[in-house]
Amino acid sequence: MSKYFSIAFGIGSKNKKSEWLEVCYPAPLFQPDDKLLTAIQLSIELKGGNEVIELNAKQAKNCAKEIAAIDEHQANILTSLIGDKPLVLCALEKDEAPSSTPETYLKLQLLSHRLVKPRSINLNGMFPLLPNVAWTNQGAIDLGELQERQIAARLSGEVLEIKSIDKFPRMTDYVIPSGVRIAHTARIRLGAYLGEGTTVMHEGFVNFNAGCEGPNMIEGRISAGVFVGSGSDLGGGCSTMGTLSGGNEVVISVGKDCLLGANSGLGIPLGDRCTLEAGLYVTGGSKVEVLDEKGTKVDTVKAATLAGKSDLLFIRHSITGAIQCRTNKSAISLNEELHSHN
Amino acid sequence: MSKYFSIAFGIGSKNKKSEWLEVCYPAPLFQPDDKLLTAIQLSIELKGGNEVIELNAKQAKNCAKEIAAIDEHQANILTSLIGDKPLVLCALEKDEAPSSTPETYLKLQLLSHRLVKPRSINLNGMFPLLPNVAWTNQGAIDLGELQERQIAARLSGEVLEIKSIDKFPRMTDYVIPSGVRIAHTARIRLGAYLGEGTTVMHEGFVNFNAGCEGPNMIEGRISAGVFVGSGSDLGGGCSTMGTLSGGNEVVISVGKDCLLGANSGLGIPLGDRCTLEAGLYVTGGSKVEVLDEKGTKVDTVKAATLAGKSDLLFIRHSITGAIQCRTNKSAISLNEELHSHN
């Protein structure tokens, strides 16, 4: 049992106004050992609550010395961070709504380090705390300081490459989870959760506070808030509706061993072992013909009614044009299930 | 009133044959003040017409001195450009078809600096003027000079990263418009117009001579020539037919406050407040059932007939498979409108 939600040592970047642009925590801790907390407090005063404490080199060295016997790895990490960049201890007593940039960055990194699952932590009000930053080959740069640096780079025969201008950096600039393949790192935002055994192909995408359990083959888009169960594959270019992008109140998720076909789209949560035909977009409002194990039409329902059920195959009939849902259940059990909420 | 269409100071790159590869103009002017033109002419002779004048360091210093009182910002920009790279003044008296690489680059940068709107300037015959270039972390490189530099980089433990081999560079290597977020800069070509308040997500794409008014959320593809009105959202992976890619003679555009659903596609111009269902591709030749405010079918028309009209919702009926267009108009007014051109 830990007294704290999370603590982490990190180094970050600030703009010329001394405002935080980002913080990188190489080895954040979730529910840290109380002994470590006690050791930290020998050199750093924790007031309780959620704190971001900047450390100078001397403080960091002292702290590393105090904690070395308890947690050698953290001591080594802390020592390796000492240098010219701002160094912080971010200590979160509780999982409250974040109130600063370093705190928000810690929470995103807890997700990508697989220490917490998507949708399990409090990220309320995080957007204004994330500055819009130019992510470049020279690190994070404040947008107001960009043009002069670009001209200077050009004149010296270099390119100041701006990879993105965004509130979120690439995950791999902060966290490299074990056992994954990521064909194109530009498409994974910090805050994504990629379970062991995940392959994200070039057309795959994973937003923050979203991800997959692993193993998974992801060639489609996992929108913010969406989570995909183990063994499920997302085909090339498939879409999942996110809470930020049209999924509204309903949280989209995909169970285990599902297949979303290439260029398909999902607007309802799926249970396990479901298949969505390539090219078919099913939204909650789509009317769907439900067929039993013998292929007989049993009912016509809104797709939302089928949310979360397992062993479904969704197709659009190629002659009638109707969206159909086939199951491996008999007409009787199917009818009961469909109308159990009526 | 200005005597000139545009002038700009820039620095560029040439290959070993002294042919232009590209030119960057940090602060181009559209319809420049006549006083500035007069001041420039104190040190540089403008012959009229469209000119690209290379300046040596002395000429540039003199020119900067002459214009400092009229336009301090331009004087500072010009001074900051003095160095080893070829330095030019590009002066375009009229908006004629471009006749050189530096001139074409200026026009593309006028678009991305939001000084002119897509489809408002003369870009005829521009393609042969844009050399196919390797865009690398060491700047623009002629394709013929690439392999030896790649081997040399490898031997020294570096990578000469080739980001693209294309006639168009990334917009953000030249222009960073204010008030935008661009999740992946590789997907915005120079010549794109991104209005204030635009967010382009990872799956978004904007070609040259195309863009959006802002604010907009762009998660789909804005093809060459397509313009999107303010408040409209393009869902993930949606497609707009461009003049280069199947839209033929019809110019596709999207009005205000529209929504193109994820994985949808648009082959006709839309008015304001229109919605295209996720996953539905509507082309000009698609036959569409038109329903009135009560949901009664009033007519069946080609989608091209509905071009530019407002307040339309396009769906594919999930049971009959028919593409339908619902409006908020009565059958009578709808019929009149549909057949007003018969």
Place this chain on the structure above:
Amino acid sequence: MSKYFSIAFGIGSKNKKSEWLEVCYPAPLFQPDDKLLTAIQLSIELKGGNEVIELNAKQAKNCAKEIAAIDEHQANILTSLIGDKPLVLCALEKDEAPSSTPETYLKLQLLSHRLVKPRSINLNGMFPLLPNVAWTNQGAIDLGELQERQIAARLSGEVLEIKSIDKFPRMTDYVIPSGVRIAHTARIRLGAYLGEGTTVMHEGFVNFNAGCEGPNMIEGRISAGVFVGSGSDLGGGCSTMGTLSGGNEVVISVGKDCLLGANSGLGIPLGDRCTLEAGLYVTGGSKVEVLDEKGTKVDTVKAATLAGKSDLLFIRHSITGAIQCRTNKSAISLNEELHSHN
């Protein structure tokens, strides 16, 4: 006639355990001249079979001297490779299943150098021979050696940019084929075959052992094993089912002068001059109404039946929702063709 399948000089990277991460062969040879083989053997012993022979600087210099009279280009390449990086001669007597990392890399480069066509060489068992590598701006890095280098880079104000974590690198870090445009190099894997005159736009993608004859406009995804004939265009976001991704046993291919519309999908091989409507996904199991030259429905067949036939237009009827295939053939010849296998 050559006694060997392929030989090539290359330089590569190893991890700290001296395991190969990758090898780059700037100028591999397919079916090399026997005279060159003889000259090589004056300084290097070839035992026959498939060999990877590491050369020190002295051996490389000697070999370059021996072969200079026979093949000056190879001698120059070999000389240019001498330095600090591991230098190898990879000599493959026969096209057998690869048995090492350098051998697999050679085969992938034969494809991208257009020396062999996709599906024409033996790549069996290659996956375990390709290590999962972090591809960075500092070259290939073993995943286990990554974190310490990232922290070190950050502290020195740099970014160790990880472009991908994958078994395959980008093609353009190894091979730049002539006469191509590649809008975004991250989307072309080593082992792709891009014929002369190919343009791959931002949304295009080409996997290994796959590609196109050229000239082609590729704005969609060419999956592993898929080959596209000359003059065919793949519209934005279109999908081709690959042997790794749902195409199963059937090898998908596209003939000459075809058009796959934007956001369409292909699950059967196409002949020449076929068109797939934008937004339509045709799989082998789709039932399709076949219409003759007059638009009369002649038959309803599984799409797989139409595999490889030419001059077909696939659409989904926008009112009935049925997938239809229109041809320019009469009902009689069409019926004969459709039922010739019955």
